[in-house]
Amino acid sequence: MKILIIEDERKLARFIKQGLEQNGHVADLTHSGPEGLDCLAGGLYDLVLLDLMLPGQTGFDVLKNLRAFGLTVPVMILSALSDPAQVVQGLDLGAVDYLRKPFDFNELLARIRVFQRRTTTGDTVVLRVDDLEMRLVSHEVFRNGTLLDLTNREFALLELLLRRAGQVVTKHEIAEKVWAVDYDMGSNVIEVHMYQLRRKLDAAGSAGLIETVIGRGYRLRNV
Structure with missing residues (x-):
């Protein structure tokens, strides 16, 4: 899969990118909400990994703008915000999953595999x-x-x-x-x-x- 990471913690972002590529994915990296939206407007992605506390725009704003622009790319939230109301808000805005930081990278990979299985029908696996x-x-x-x-x-x-x-x-x-x-x-x-x-x-x-x-x-x- 081709995955876009929108994460302002640069060390974590590089770690995620490296881990995804070692596991067979193609990963691009951005560090702010506006930069992420620019990437999504100009390229095709199978999945977005989105932080919520971003410079320029919050992850919630990114989700709202994605839908306003008619972009339907699936989004998985990765965030330290763990209040149930924030989780519900992210999912209600269209995110397909919500993973709380800090997280185990193997769990992230497992959730991505679950997403892949959900989005591939029997004849396209x-x-x-x-x-x-x-x-x-x-x-x-x-x-x-x-x-x-x-x-x-x-x-x-x-x-x-x-x-x-x-x-x-x-x-x-x-x-x-x-x-x-x-x-x-x-x-x-x-x-x-x-x-x-x-x-x-x-x-x-x-x-x-x-x-x-x-x-x-x-x-x-x-x-």
Whole structure:
């Protein structure tokens, strides 16, 4: 999953980001309410981890603005505020979960896994095309029965292509969904990652699955 962390305690924010990335997620980081809203307006995220006591705007204000702007990204609150009224307020404003600080990081990961299970239906827990299989919850990819060693970015890139199998995915869409909002569209980072992903897929299978559609983007062949 691609997750946005909105947390002003920088040491804690870096710890969360590092832990998420070590567990297979792609994580971006912001330190204030307005900065977080700017990121959400410019990029696609599967989940937001939101502190409540933020500079510029409180987390409650961020939630209100998200709904006012019509943004439906799921939000999990991480906060030292533990009064039941504050918990109720956060959930009533649209948060999907509320985890009190200090928290055990394994509990955070478990809650994220619960969220993943709730938001993936039975037919999308595993994505398949030809001899390629992606298991979303366990974060594993197999081709022709061989477990592939993919980076977090490669996994996220392949997931996007699998979900859009047979359709062209543009470079702009890839940057928006897989990379941070400050991605430089003039760089060749996407091409490098696509090359590495193709190399790993082709080494385990008999046919190339990813096609370059010149002037448009990339497509995963829906065999």
